[in-house]
Ligand SMILES: Nc1ncnc2c1ncn2[C@@H]1O[C@H](COP(=O)(O)OP(=O)(O)O)[C@@H](O)[C@H]1O
């Protein structure tokens with residue numbers, strides 16, 4: 001892979017190198033945006049942050065809590081939150097499996113994989129009974145975190161599953177053999193409320209809803225909550241909303257604060273105290289193929305996902 005190096009600037013290959021997106025080492029810290037109202041002790045949600053205990057250490061692993069990372073709107077931070085919450089959970093000694101359940105394969109790419117080159121993906125586990133899920137799971141750069149990758153093949157599964165008996169329980173069946181090997185399974189959903197997402201909700205204990213701090217982001221949430229309630233009623237009585245995560249928050253704008261206030265007003269206590277700020281650090285980590293907690297461990301983004309991990313463990 002080409003990287004920037006002195007002395008190559010004049011040549012054509014040097015110019016190409018400068019245009020390439022090869023990951024460059026990042027400074028470890030970034031601007032620490034002031035997100036708390038220091039005087040009144042209020043957090044970015046406008047509330048006093050709850051006290052979250054230090055997560056207890058584990059002496060054995062499993063069975064996993066399965067969380068669907070879900071919002072039918074694209075670009076709200078589902079995939080980014082899946083990678084970085086997963087990596088932060090491993091820092092607290094948790095074993096984590098990330099499930100790429102979006103045919104776009106962005107989660108797999110974000111962990112440095114090239115999904116089109118994989119011989120087997122979650123699609124094969126779903127469609128071919130002879131394929132063992134263990135043989136498809138891949139290791140990531142985080143020691144305690146594995147990935148069940150996907151690629152565009154998965155879009156065919158959505159069509160093929162429609163005709164099957166028990167079509168909503170397919171992911172549940174896929175996860176059953178490995179549930180005792182992990183403490184958390186995070187399912188990165190596609191941006192739709194179709195059959196794949198219904199499968200994710202049927203296989204999950206909880207739903208984590210990333211919500212962008214933008215005016216229109218609230219529009220689809222009622223429909224999402226309605227879908228969650230239907231799945232709970234008809235397919236999976238244990239399903240609950242684990243929490244709503246405000247993402248892409250800009251503490252310098254009144255707009256972000258107004259949206260935040262509306263979200264807290266509408267959803268109350270299920271809104272996490274942790275809020276993820278908008279920063280270029282996240283697009284950078286995608287290029288690097290690594291979680292932010294490894295790419296820039298002391299950055300504000302890393303700290304935020306660690307705080308989220310503590311909240312998720314305590315819920
Ligand atoms: N907090 C953030 N600040 C700035 N950019 C972000 C943030 N979170 C995610 N992004 C970027 O926004 C884009 C969409 O995020 P992604 O996690 O892929 O959303 P989704 O999975 O919901 O479609 C990506 O390019 C990602 O790098």
Ligand SMILES: [Mg+2]
Pocket residue numbers: 078079080102106107188189
């Ligand atoms: Mg995504």
